Amino acid sequence: MDGQASSRRGPLRSIDVARESGYSVQQVRDLERLRVIPPATRSAKGYRRFAAIHVQALRGYRGLAQATGPVVARRVLAELRSGTIAQAAAAISEVHAGLGRERAQALRAQEALRAIEAEATASDGGRAGDAMTITELAAALGVRPSTLRYWEQEGLVNPERVTSLRARRYGPATIGEARIVAALRGSGYGIPAVREITATLHRLEGVEETRRILDRRLDQIGARTVALLRAGADLAAVVEAVQEPTTATA
Structure with a gap:
């Protein structure tokens, strides 16, 4: 043909x-x-x-x-x-550049997932000094603080709150989850899909399921390329x- x-x-x-x-x-x-x-x-x-x-x-x-x-x-x-x-x-x-950005986002999500796994196996569960403020985390992710607040409202990222002013602080595990959320959103996933994926992280074998989802995402990007x-x-x-x-x- x-x-x-x-x-x-x-x-x-x-x-x-x-x-x-x-x-x-x-x-x-x-x-x-x-x-x-x-x-x-x-x-x-x-x-x-x-x-x-x-x-x-x-x-x-x-x-x-x-x-x-x-x-x-x-x-x-x-x-x-x-x-x-x-x-x-x-x-x-x-x-081509757009596909490359999506691939990079998915790879960063995989890196964040590995960080979450490492944090889960650490004996001390993370030091207080590893935490970030909302401003610091927003800068690290390349998003606005208001975006983090919106993700919190949608149940995607749940910060720890400290001090009498209830200022938001994010521990190592939450930072890792936030990186996954940012990567998924950057790759085109809608809020419901991101919520479903991140929810797997808190269930038995959730990390493995999230890894499979990210692997499928990379395969899809490869097929599109x-x-x-x-x-x-x-x-x-x-x-x-x-x-x-x-x-x-x-």
């Missing part, structure tokens, strides 16, 4: 594009309406006439959608078709077609 569209010289029908891109005929029409692919030309009888670039745009869109979701994929495709090569390269680079890499040649063709407008209506 790969390469068939690029080797055909004549115009392609909707069913041809659907077959070679893996979408249904209706999906092809919907994606044309959403401007994911260039508009098709029309025959004298009004039938749609597609070209190889339409198949490549659809394949590129599929990889982008798997990597970033359909909303972002539509936006990036529009940028690729309307900007310069430099702008197109920047848009794709940002997708591979999907984006596979789409690379088709996305490059879309960018090149912008420099030769007649290609899209051949």
Whole structure:
């Protein structure tokens, strides 16, 4: 199937594009309406006439959608078709960078999990000097203190309170949990999902379950990255077609 569209010289029908891109005929029409692919030309009888670039745009869109979701994929495709090569390269680079940030966040969550395990096995359970104030912890996580308060309201992070002013202080174990929360939120997890994951830390074998969740997250990011890499040649063709407008209506 790969390469068939690029080797055909004549115009392609909707069913041809659907077959070679893996979408249904209706999906092809919907994606044309959403401007994911260039508009098709029309025959004298009004039938749609597609070209190889339409198949490549659809394949590129599929990889982008798997990597970033359909909303972002539509936006990036529009940028690729309307900007310069430099702008197109920047848009794709940002997708790769976003996946890299998600991977880094998940890896930091794993590091925090290992820290929690080490803390659990320590004989003294952590020293008082290891605690942080809310300002210190917020700075360490790169978030606002108000974000930590919000997480507390949602039951994600529970600080220890000391002094008559009830100032928040976070012990080593709580700091580790906060790092996991920050990493999960940074990787796109919603509050309910984060709450479920962090709750496992307090149950029997919870650490192991959290480790499996984080491992699955890294596998998912890896699969999304591979999907984006596979789409690379088709996305490059879309960018090149912008420099030769007649290609899209051949």
